[in-house]
Amino acid sequence: MALLEVTAVTKVYGLLRALDGVDLKVEAGTFHGLIGPNGSGKSTLLKSIAGAHFATTGTVRFDGTDITNAPPYQRSRLGLSLKFQITAVLGELSVYDNVLLALQSTENRFALLASRSRARLHDEVMHALERFKLADRADDLAAALSHGEQQWLEIAMALAPRPKLLLLDEPTGGMSPEERRITGELLAPIKSECALIIVEHDLDFIKNICDRLTVLDQGRVLGDGSVADIERDARVQEIYTSRV
Ligand SMILES: Nc1ncnc2c1ncn2[C@@H]1O[C@H](COP(=O)(O)OP(=O)(O)OP(=O)(O)O)[C@@H](O)[C@H]1O
Ligand SMILES: [Mg+2]
Numbered sequence: 001m002a003l004l005e006v007t008a009v010t011k012v013y014g015l016l017r018a019l020d021g022v023d024l025k026v027e028a029g030t031f032h033g034l035i036g037p038n039g040s041g042k043s044t045l046l047k048s049i050a051g052a053h054f055a056t057t058g059t060v061r062f063d064g065t066d067i068t069n070a071p072p073y074q075r076s077r078l079g080l081s082l083k084f085q086i087t088a089v090l091g092e093l094s095v096y097d098n099v100l101l102a103l104q105s106t107e108n109r110f111a112l113l114a115s116r117s118r119a120r121l122h123d124e125v126m127h128a129l130e131r132f133k134l135a136d137r138a139d140d141l142a143a144a145l146s147h148g149e150q151q152w153l154e155i156a157m158a159l160a161p162r163p164k165l166l167l168l169d170e171p172t173g174g175m176s177p178e179e180r181r182i183t184g185e186l187l188a189p190i191k192s193e194c195a196l197i198i199v200e201h202d203l204d205f206i207k208n209i210c211d212r213l214t215v216l217d218q219g220r221v222l223g224d225g226s227v228a229d230i231e232r233d234a235r236v237q238e239i240y241t242s243r244v
Helices: 042-050 072-078 095-104 115-131 147-159 177-192 203-209 227-232 234-242
Strands: 004-013 016-026 031-035 057-062 080-083 165-169 195-199 212-217 220-226
Touching: 004 042, 016 042, 016 212, 016 220, 031 042, 031 203, 042 057, 042 080, 042 165, 042 195, 072 080, 080 147, 095 115, 095 147, 115 147, 147 165, 147 177, 177 195, 177 203, 212 227, 212 234, 220 227, 220 234, 227 234
Parallel strands: 031 195, 031 212, 080 165, 165 195
Antiparallel strands: 004 016, 004 057, 212 220
C-alpha cells in the first residue's frame, strides 16, 4: 500500500474544474515531483491533500486512513506537513521561535509544562535549524533573513514535527541559482525519514532530486512515471516547449 493514495479527486470552484479526476500514488521513501503549466491545479492538489480545503469528489488516503474530509490538524497529527507557495514565517519573531511555534503546535499542552519536554523541544529546534544551516541565525529576527533563508526556515518548520510526508509548493521560487542548488543538497538527506511531494517550475532542479514525476494539465494527469519516462513523453514535451 502506498503512503499516499489520491483517487479520482475533483475540485470545483464555481464553474471551474481546477482538478478533474486526479489519481496520485506516493510511496514512502520517495521524492515525487508535481509539474505543469500555471493554473494546472498543482497547488489545489497539495491543498486537497493537506486539508487546506476539501476535494469536491474523490478520496485521499494517507498511511491507511481515509482523510478526504479530515480537518488539517488531524492530517498533521497523522504525519502530513505542508509549506504553502506564499512565505508564512513570522518576521517579528526570532528564527528560533518560529521553529518552536511550529513544533509546539503538534505537542500536547500538558507535556509542554514539563521541563524534560522543554529541553527536548530545545534540542529539536536546534536540530531543525542546524539541518538548514540556520543555527547561527537562531536569535535573529526572521525578517532579517534573506528570501532564500526564509524559505529554508519554512522547510525547517514544516519538518520539525517529523512528518511522514512533506508537501512543498514552489520552495525555490525567487531563489538565486546558487540557493536552488543548496536547497537540493539540504533536501536530499531527509529522504531516509520522510517522503516528499514538491511543486516546481525549474525542471532541471526537480529532475535532479525526484524519483517520480506527475504532470498536471488543466486539472488532469497528463503523465506519471519515472523522470526518464516523463522526459520521453511527447505530450509533456509539447506543453513544456509550447506553453510553459
Ligand atoms: N480559491 C480559489 N477560488 C477560485 N478559483 C481558484 C481558487 N484557487 C485556485 N483557483 C483556480 O484553480 C485553477 C488551478 O489553480 P492552482 O493554484 O491550483 O494552479 P497551479 O498549478 O498551482 O498554478 P501556479 O503554477 O501558477 O502556481 C486556476 O485556474 C486558479 O485560478
Ligand atoms: Mg501553485
